[in-house]
Amino acid sequence: MNAAVRTAAISDTEPYKQEVAISLKHLRKTFEDEDGNLVEVIRDITLDVREKEFISIVGPSGCGKTTMFNIISSLIEPSDGEIILRKWRPKERRGSQIGYMLQRDLLFPWRTILDNVSLGLELSGASKAECHDKAYDYLSRYGLGDFAKAYPSALSGGMRQRAALIRTLITDPDIILLDEPFSALDYQTRLVLEDEIVSILREFGKTVVLITHDIGEAIAMSDRIAVMTQRPTMVKNLYDVGLARQYGSCIKARSDARYQTLFDEIWADLDIQLGAHRS
Amino acid sequence: MSTVLTAPSSPAVKKTRTPRQRRARQIILQDNAWRCVIIGLILLLWQTGVDHKFIDPFLMGSPAGIGAEAWRMMLSGQLLTDTMATVKATVIGFLGGSILGSLSGLLLWYCKRLARILDPFLIALNGLPKISLAPMIIIWFGSGMFSKVALAFIATFVVATLTAYQGSHQIDQSLVNLMRSLGAKQQQIFTKLVVPATMPWIISAFRLNIGFALIAEIGGEFISSDTGLGHLIFVNGNLFNLNAVWVGVLALMVVAVALYLVVSQVEKHLFSWSRQ
Numbered sequence: 001m002n003a004a005v006r007t008a009a010i011s012d013t014e015p016y017k018q019e020v021a022i023s024l025k026h027l028r029k030t031f032e033d034e035d036g037n038l039v040e041v042i043r044d045i046t047l048d049v050r051e052k053e054f055i056s057i058v059g060p061s062g063c064g065k066t067t068m069f070n071i072i073s074s075l076i077e078p079s080d081g082e083i084i085l086r087k088w089r090p091k092e093r094r095g096s097q098i099g100y101m102l103q104r105d106l107l108f109p110w111r112t113i114l115d116n117v118s119l120g121l122e123l124s125g126a127s128k129a130e131c132h133d134k135a136y137d138y139l140s141r142y143g144l145g146d147f148a149k150a151y152p153s154a155l156s157g158g159m160r161q162r163a164a165l166i167r168t169l170i171t172d173p174d175i176i177l178l179d180e181p182f183s184a185l186d187y188q189t190r191l192v193l194e195d196e197i198v199s200i201l202r203e204f205g206k207t208v209v210l211i212t213h214d215i216g217e218a219i220a221m222s223d224r225i226a227v228m229t230q231r232p233t234m235v236k237n238l239y240d241v242g243l244a245r246q247y248g249s250c251i252k253a254r255s256d257a258r259y260q261t262l263f264d265e266i267w268a269d270l271d272i273q274l275g276a277h278r279s
Numbered sequence: 280m281s282t283v284l285t286a287p288s289s290p291a292v293k294k295t296r297t298p299r300q301r302r303a304r305q306i307i308l309q310d311n312a313w314r315c316v317i318i319g320l321i322l323l324l325w326q327t328g329v330d331h332k333f334i335d336p337f338l339m340g341s342p343a344g345i346g347a348e349a350w351r352m353m354l355s356g357q358l359l360t361d362t363m364a365t366v367k368a369t370v371i372g373f374l375g376g377s378i379l380g381s382l383s384g385l386l387l388w389y390c391k392r393l394a395r396i397l398d399p400f401l402i403a404l405n406g407l408p409k410i411s412l413a414p415m416i417i418i419w420f421g422s423g424m425f426s427k428v429a430l431a432f433i434a435t436f437v438v439a440t441l442t443a444y445q446g447s448h449q450i451d452q453s454l455v456n457l458m459r460s461l462g463a464k465q466q467q468i469f470t471k472l473v474v475p476a477t478m479p480w481i482i483s484a485f486r487l488n489i490g491f492a493l494i495a496e497i498g499g500e501f502i503s504s505d506t507g508l509g510h511l512i513f514v515n516g517n518l519f520n521l522n523a524v525w526v527g528v529l530a531l532m533v534v535a536v537a538l539y540l541v542v543s544q545v546e547k548h549l550f551s552w553s554r555q
Binding site for chain 2: 070073075098099100102104106108109110111112119120122123124151153171
């Protein structure tokens, strides 16, 4: 892998630790399709995710990003390669240190927001009162306290996504995987939520990996961006960004001059593959 | 708990109905009035036809005759005895079949292999008109209440099993993944996701099953019985006592509507979340 690492020479106002949180080494995944043919989805992903950084994975749609997430959170096993977590607790399931948030909020319609948010605690065997106290605490802190007793159908898309984020955070995982969490939202809500989520996750000191196909979103939110190739996936390029950290706001990050430069570079990376794909 | 909180405020809410709510209530009242008018018109036309010899009361019965017959049967206690016999057997068979059927269907979620193997049997049994089993069931269990319960049970069990099983297999895999990513064990996925997510399917099976249980029940009573509304209808039909047949049919209708109302109330209670 000769992934070119480009440095945009940004002085971090709040430098993140450089230790590696997750290390993916030569991950490979092939599936068998219905006819018994082997389909190579991931060829070779080698990537170090640093402690407390916000890294985005950008790639053409259907390039196996979600498969990569499923492997990291141990929902499926890789065909080859290894995943090394810094805080490896051998007796524990790998997934317990990893929180997962998806494009759809996946709130259970039959549970109140409070019960939805406390789901993870409940599953780990905490008492009902304990779950509710902690959940209520989190909900109030993030402006959903008044909706604790409401059912998800009463909430707007943005509020539901916020509830889904709280559900992920409440079990206190070290690493948060975000799988296109904004793509079902309208543009304004999206901008607001991007900022909110970045600041919440930073406040908790989480390591975050975001999957997105929205280049602008990746630049506005991330410390680093990994651009993936078309399937079978490899890491094509790594970019240092850090605009959100510098400005403390994703919206301000979008007005920086480097935003457009990065956008063009990443777009070029993707475009080459689109062209190659067509031929 | 929440009802305690809302109870004091509800009378106040009733007094201060908005114009729109008042209008909605008025419309409901008007609809009900129209329904009464329709029934009244039919009865009036029917009775007038009988009185003027357009309609043969021997073949059709007459509203006055039906009323008199109903009164007679109520006084003798026969109507109540027959209705209760039918309701009892239907409800026991219906509840037993629907509940056990739903449980079996849900448990098939645990064992995908078994579900796959049993699938064609369930489909075949589901298509089979269960009333065709009545002669056998009556030979096995006699002509008493037990055979009717068994028939209603069989008729509802298969529908409930199939519906619950299909419902549980349509759960979004992402929800299962979410549960797993939160560290849920298989049993927790079952109780906290599969069961509640399948509830709407189960309740719809319950609603269908009211009809199926009554068909099986009445069919069984037609074939062999000594009591019940089916018995009443069948015997009086053979005697050409059409007025008594009508009384039996109307009583059955009341039973069906009552059971339906009970299931809707349960549904309303279970799915309060969907009305927000």
